[in-house]
Amino acid sequence: MRPCRLFCALFFMLGTLAVQAAPALPRHAPVPGGVAVLELGTAHDAQPAVSFNALPQPVLRHQGKWVALVGLPLDTEPGKHSVFVEGAGGQRTLPLVVREKRYPTQHLRIADGRMVTPPPELEARIAAEQQRIADWKRHYTAEPAPDTRFDLPAAGPRSARFGVKRVLNGEPRSPHGGLDVAVGIGAPLRAPAAGTVLAVADLYFAGTTVVIDHGRGILTLYAHLSRVDVREGQALARGELFGASGVSGRITGPHLHWVVMVGGAAVDPELFLPMK
Numbered sequence: 175m176r177p178c179r180l181f182c183a184l185f186f187m188l189g190t191l192a193v194q195a196a197p198a199l200p201r202h203a204p205v206p207g208g209v210a211v212l213e214l215g216t217a218h219d220a221q222p223a224v225s226f227n228a229l230p231q232p233v234l235r236h237q238g239k240w241v242a243l244v245g246l247p248l249d250t251e252p253g254k255h256s257v258f259v260e261g262a263g264g265q266r267t268l269p270l271v272v273r274e275k276r277y278p279t280q281h282l283r284i285a286d287g288r289m290v291t292p293p294p295e296l297e298a299r300i301a302a303e304q305q306r307i308a309d310w311k312r313h314y315t316a317e318p319a320p321d322t323r324f325d326l327p328a329a330g331p332r333s334a335r336f337g338v339k340r341v342l343n344g345e346p347r348s349p350h351g352g353l354d355v356a357v358g359i360g361a362p363l364r365a366p367a368a369g370t371v372l373a374v375a376d377l378y379f380a381g382t383t384v385v386i387d388h389g390r391g392i393l394t395l396y397a398h399l400s401r402v403d404v405r406e407g408q409a410l411a412r413g414e415l416f417g418a419s420g421v422s423g424r425i426t427g428p429h430l431h432w433v434v435m436v437g438g439a440a441v442d443p444e445l446f447l448p449m450k
């Protein structure tokens with residue numbers, strides 16, 4: 175009995191270590207709205223600093239190597255780009271070829287004119303909120319190292335996919351910067367991985383919103399909530415309840431709008447989820 179117990183305990187410990195040492199990385203998708211996963215060399219050297227579009231990008235230790243996750247904004251032009259790396263050997267530039275990706279177009283008709291064109295007296299509020307969202311996107315903390323294996327934060331089918339081009343009452347609008355999960359009002363929302371609550375806010379379009387900082391420029395945002403159970407600065411474990419879905423903000427029906435941000439860019443959340 176005793177050797178088996180020892181062996182089992184050792185096996186369990188090794189298993190735990192292996193999971194900690196090798197977190198799953200997002201899928202390599204060098205396209206607008208994707209994430210480029212770039213190997214930078216062995217992790218014996220000090221952690222290099224990586225930037226793209228003058229913004230710091232997450233660098234993780236993965237299977238004995240440093241790996242950069244470069245967040246590519248949806249408006250990135252396909253073609254040749256440069257990623258800047260500063261490490262033990264000095265500065266260098268890595269070439270990055272961004273491939274074209276065609277996202278589908280969705281035509282929507284909305285009867286409530288305030289959702290299509292907000293009244294002029296709200297312009298200042300909306301501009302201030304857009305600045306807040308831009309600041310969250312660029313938020314960068316060196317520690318902790320993020321866990322990039324995400325769970326879907328709500329139990330529901332994925333409805334509107336990331337990147338869909340939207341035409342609202344015949345007028346082209348910004349493409350869909352998140353993934354929608356079809357859930358009713360009051361469905362529990364759970365942290366997709368460990369993190370810290372960066373912000374709880376009430377926004378004109380997004381309604382009641384929570385932002386979670388996962389570390390090193392990886393953040394997630396949740397919009398249209400009916401309830402928030404956390405406060406700013408609170409640490410969350412993977413799977414911890416932080417609120418409930420709803421219909422707050424300017425939307426036609428309840429759902430969760432989930433945004434994943436990497437190094438200042440909103441990217442496709444499905445790259446961080448296990449393959450279906």
Ligand SMILES: [Zn+2]
Nearest residue numbers: 352353354431
């Ligand atoms: Zn959405």
